[in-house]
Amino acid sequence: MSIADNLLKYKNELGQSGVELIAVSKYQENNAIIEAYDAGQRVFGENIVQELVEKQAQLPTDIEWHLIGHLQTNKVKYIASFITLIQSVDSLKLLTEINKQAAKNNRIIDCLLQIYIADEETKFGLGFDEVIELLRSDEYQNMKNVKITGLMGIASNNAPDKQTLDEFIELKVLFDGIKVSFFRKDDNFKEISMGMSGDYKLAIEAGSTMVRVGSAIFGKRVIKHYKAE
Ligand SMILES: *Cc1c(COP(=O)(O)O)cnc(C)c1O
Numbered sequence: 046m047s048i049a050d051n052l053l054k055y056k057n058e059l060g061q062s063g064v065e066l067i068a069v070s071k072y073q074e075n076n077a078i079i080e081a082y083d084a085g086q087r088v089f090g091e092n093i094v095q096e097l098v099e100k101q102a103q104l105p106t107d108i109e110w111h112l113i114g115h116l117q118t119n120k121v122k123y124i125a126s127f128i129t130l131i132q133s134v135d136s137l138k139l140l141t142e143i144n145k146q147a148a149k150n151n152r153i154i155d156c157l158l159q160i161y162i163a164d165e166e167t168k169f170g171l172g173f174d175e176v177i178e179l180l181r182s183d184e185y186q187n188m189k190n191v192k193i194t195g196l197m198g199i200a201s202n203n204a205p206d207k208q209t210l211d212e213f214i215e216l217k218v219l220f221d222g223i224k225v226s227f228f229r230k231d232d233n234f235k236e237i238s239m240g241m242s243g244d245y246k247l248a249i250e251a252g253s254t255m256v257r258v259g260s261a262i263f264g265k266r267v268i269k270h271y272k273a274e
Contacts, residue, residue, distance in 0.1 A: 048077060049084035051262045056085075059256070064249055067111055067238075069259030071096065072266040075103055081262065082108065090132070090257050094120040101127055113197075113257055115169045118142045126150045132157040132197045132238055132257075135169045137179045140191060147190035154190065157197040157238055160219060162212040164201045173219060180227045193228075195236025195254070196220050200244055209244050213251035220252075 046054075055066050069090040070078050078089060082105060091097035092114020101110055101124075109129040116131065118139055124131075125146035134140050134156045147154040158179070161170030171179065176196075179185055198216040200209045220237050228234035240248025242261035249256065260266060 048080045048263060052081055052084045052086055055258060055262065059249075062249060064253055065255045067113070067255060067257045068262055069113065069241075069257050070100070070263065071114070071259065073263045075100065077263050078104060078108075088129075090259075092133075094123055098123050111257075121146045122149075125152070125154065128154060130155045130157065130194070133159045133169065134193075135159045135171055137182060137184060140179070140188070141184060144188040144191045152190065153192050155192050155194045155233075157195050157236060158193060159197045159199075160216055162198040162200060162216050164204070164208070164212075170198065176219075176223070177226075180223065192233055194233050195238065196223070197236075197238035197255075199241075200239070200248075206247060210247045210251060213239050213244075213248050213253070217252040 052068070059066055065088065067088050067090045068081050068086050071090070071092050078100065087107060088109045088111065090111040090113040091100065092112070094116065097110060097112065110127065111130045111132055112124060112128055113132045115135070116133055116139060121142045125143070131143060131154060134143065140156065143154055143156060158176055159170040160176060161172055196216060196219065198212070200212040216239055217237060224234060236254050237252055238255040238257065239251070239253045240256035242258050245256040245258060
């Protein structure tokens, strides 16, 4: 199946549900992204700043770029002028820097708080207590140039379906609690980004509004000339 065929399959599958498809194009060549673009896809996810910056400069300007990988504070400045959504905010320090760089660019940058839901040591993200602490902080409450539009989570790798579903449900329950406590009157807080190629169906079952699908659209990632951070 071609990239266009794969996209069409997801469009049809997600069509009725209202779940948004983020095409994860990390490590993919520009011509693969153009193929998806020509098939109508406009929202792409990348996880390394250097790779994202190069692609953004070379590819059509109406692409909406999401950063989905760990973001180092000192790299925010490279993406602040164009990024549509930073899905991987995992500390108050990082959010503070995004707010600062957004102000410099006269923008308000949409962000998701990345929540740690996996049963693994390797995944970045805020714990349940940490996210509450962040939202309660004066520092956050005084920020004018960031808008938190929801939460993001990555489930455990290769876990049994039951565990994966439980992790997604945990994120959904946390989202509902945070919505009521902090964003009751804020319609912008509505996204739960969860689900990838291998587990997006479980994520949708648990209430995902945004799935991040890479290899199932583009095929296996082959080129890897950027160092992961
Ligand atoms: C790579 C990546 C994805 C996509 O993974 P696939 O298994 O290729 O669909 C989704 N989310 C994040 C955060 C990623 O780094």
